Amino acid sequence: MTAAIVADDVSRTYQLDGVSVPALRGVSLTVDPGDYVAIVGTSGSGKSTLMHLLGGLDRPTGGTLLIGGRDVSTLSPDEMAALRNTTIGFVFQSFHLLARTTAQDNVGLPLVYRGVGRRERRERAATMLERVGLAHRITHRPNQMSGGEQQRVAIARALVTGPSVLLADEPTGNLDSATGQSVLALLESLVDDGVAVVLVTHDRDVAARARRQIVMKDGLISETR
Amino acid sequence: MRLAEAWRVALDALRANRLRSMLTMLGVIIGVAAVVALVAIGTGTKQQIENQVEGLGSNLLLVVPGRIQAGSAPTSSPLTLDDIDAINRVVGDRSRVAVTIASGETVRAGSRTGFASMQGVLETTPTVFVRNLDRGSYLTRTDVSTGRRVAVLGAGLARTLFADRDPIGRQITIGGVRFRVIGVFEPLGQSLGVDRDGEVHVPVTAAQRLLGTERIDGIAIRAPDRDRIGDLSTAVVAALTDRHPDTDFSAVTQEQILGVLGDILGVLTGVLAAIAGISLLVGGVGVSNIMLVSVRERTKEIGLRKAVGARPRDIGLQFLLEAVLLTTTGGILGMLLGGGTALLVDRLSPVPAALTWWSMALAFGVSAAVGIIFGVVPAQRAGRLDPVVALRTE
Structure with a gap:
């Protein structure tokens, strides 16, 4: 079984006005299929930077990072885009749904960049919305849905391409605790299906539900539980 | 991304901001309408004068003493x-x-x-x-x-x-x-x-x-x-x-008279079209300006699209098509407005106007080109946005 993501001594340094600011200073970590990992840490600890790297949104300035078995340093921007499309699903704290666009078309968006036709996109999106319990919300727009429903739409969008890793950045941060619990339950059900779920959170209770916790501090992994 | 999909996205974006799209288009509409109407008036005037010269009779030869030359004293x-x-x-x-x-x-x-x-x-x-x-x-x-x-x-x-x-x-x-x-x-x-x-x-x-x-x-x-x-x-x-x-005796034919008059009127029409063309250019700058605003406004959307797999060129195409759609729609409306104005002027005023297909085609072509030229910079900017930065924008 090949690992979904392998990070080996990965670092990321930003150049701000000519000054080098290290955000990650050598992080090694493996995410296997069906893994359930929480990355925790205070703001500025490097956990967001790590998530961007794991999701192929950014490239490391040092070390080796394999996503889906491919070394990201060898990939062109277009190949990175394709890698994100096929391998990674993102869930954000603020949902990032397109306003004025129905739940169905929001969920189908990643398939647009795969050249899937409109009818098939809508079919697959409908199936996915059904899976997250929103079959009755297919034609609703984000502003017609509750926060919990919007996050479920976002999860459906992340899953529609059949990714091997789902990266969730504070997925319950904008939700009340009951709604947050049900969203977490939905994410955990994916783990059973073999999807690796990586949660980034500063909420200890949320992190405690994961199988592994990685605590970030000053750009390094300070503790693994 | 398929082209049809890109068109749909561009159209949706323009529809979402109807008033702004209309106002942006207005610059192009006025520019194209001005080109079409002014060229029509220039062409109509030229045709009228040609008709007047030809209306004198056909195959005429005019013989006068002296040299026919601008500024020479009558002999x-x-x-x-x-x-x-x-x-x-x-x-x-x-x-x-x-x-x-x-x-x-x-x-x-x-x-x-x-x-x-x-x-x-x-x-x-x-x-x-x-x-x-x-x-x-x-x-x-x-x-x-x-x-x-x-x-x-x-x-x-x-x-x-x-x-x-x-x-x-x-x-x-x-x-x-x-x-x-x-x-x-x-x-x-x-x-x-x-x-x-x-x-x-x-x-x-x-x-x-x-x-x-x-x-x-x-x-x-x-x-x-x-x-x-x-x-x-x-x-x-x-x-x-x-x-x-x-x-000295000079003999001039109608063709020679028409040739001289035609040259003068051709230059005049060209000058009119050039002045109108400047307003079209200004309209294009307006399009560019609004597209830059649009890119900034939709930074989060761009970030998200990139996160789910959009390539830089997919994003660029989306914004380029939006600009082209603005200017070509404006171009078509401008042709209608300019053509209508020319017909009204011809009908209601003593100034003649004649619509020519080449001025319509030129104005439309220029407006489409303006969309591409002025859309490229905003589109490139959108395509190059760093998804990490874009997603963080609030």
Whole structure:
């Protein structure tokens, strides 16, 4: 079984006005299929930077990072885009749904960049919305849905391409605790299906539900539980 | 991303901001409409003048003493009616040769007074030029050979002197000398800025006696066909130079007049189109400006699209199409507006306008090109956005 993501001594340094600011200073970590990992840490600890790297949104300035078995340093921007499309699903704290666009078309968006036709996109999106319990919300727009429903739409969008890793950045941060619990339950059900779920959170209770916790501090992994 | 999908996304984005899209388009609409309308007016004016020159008659050759040159002083004419006999021998057909001696004269009928351009002419004038009579008859060969004091009035002059009464058979005085009205021309309007309805035609012999001169000012010859104009011109100028070795003679054809006028009007139309083109350019800058705002506004959307797999070129294409859609829609609306304006101007004002397909095609093409050119920078900027930065934008 090949690992979904392998990070080996990965670092990321930003150049701000000519000054080098290290955000990650050598992080090694493996995410296997069906893994359930929480990355925790205070703001500025490097956990967001790590998530961007794991999701192929950014490239490391040092070390080796394999996503889906491919070394990201060898990939062109277009190949990175394709890698994100096929391998990674993102869930954000603020949902990032397109306003004025129905739940169905929001969920189908990643398939647009795969050249899937409109009818098939809508079919697959409908199936996915059904899976997250929103079959009755297919034609609703984000502003017609509750926060919990919007996050479920976002999860459906992340899953529609059949990714091997789902990266969730504070997925319950904008939700009340009951709604947050049900969203977490939905994410955990994916783990059973073999999807690796990586949660980034500063909420200890949320992190405690994961199988592994990685605590970030000053750009390094300070503790693994 | 499929192209059809990109069009749909661009259209949705424009629909989401209807007012802003309309206002942005307005710049392009006005620019294109201005180009189409002004070119139509320029073209219409050119056609009208060409029609006026051609309306004088066909295959005309005008012969005058001196050189035809802008700014040269008029030369006093050495031509007399004897020269016409020589020209008649060259042309071989008396009915194809017309002469003129012109003078501004006061014309009276009873208590009414008018100022007219008196034209001393031969009876051949209606066969050389296009001049139709409304009533009465034109001068005869006998009128010319005997110097009879008869006159044919322009429509405007007839109205000035006689109002609604029938002028035929009535007496008028031209420069104090009595003439009898035998005919009235059909209204002709202006040609080349001269009011043709204010003329009075009298026999050239009578005009010469009135003015106390033997001279004639100019000669017009109608060639049997277009191909003969050149040869005729050379032969006539040679015959006249033979008789008056000290004088230069110029012969101009309608084509030459049209050529000069056409060049001038072509330049004018070009200048008008260029000025209108500048407003189209300004419209394009407006499109660019709004597209940059649009990119900034939708930074989060761009970040998300990139996160789910959009390539830089997918994002760039989306914004480029948006700009092109703005300018081409504006271009089509501008063509309709400009075309409508031109038709209204043509219908409701004395200014003629003629729509040309090339000005419409040009304006549309330029507006589409403006969309591409001014859309590229915002599109590239959108395509290059770092998804991490874009997603963080609030």
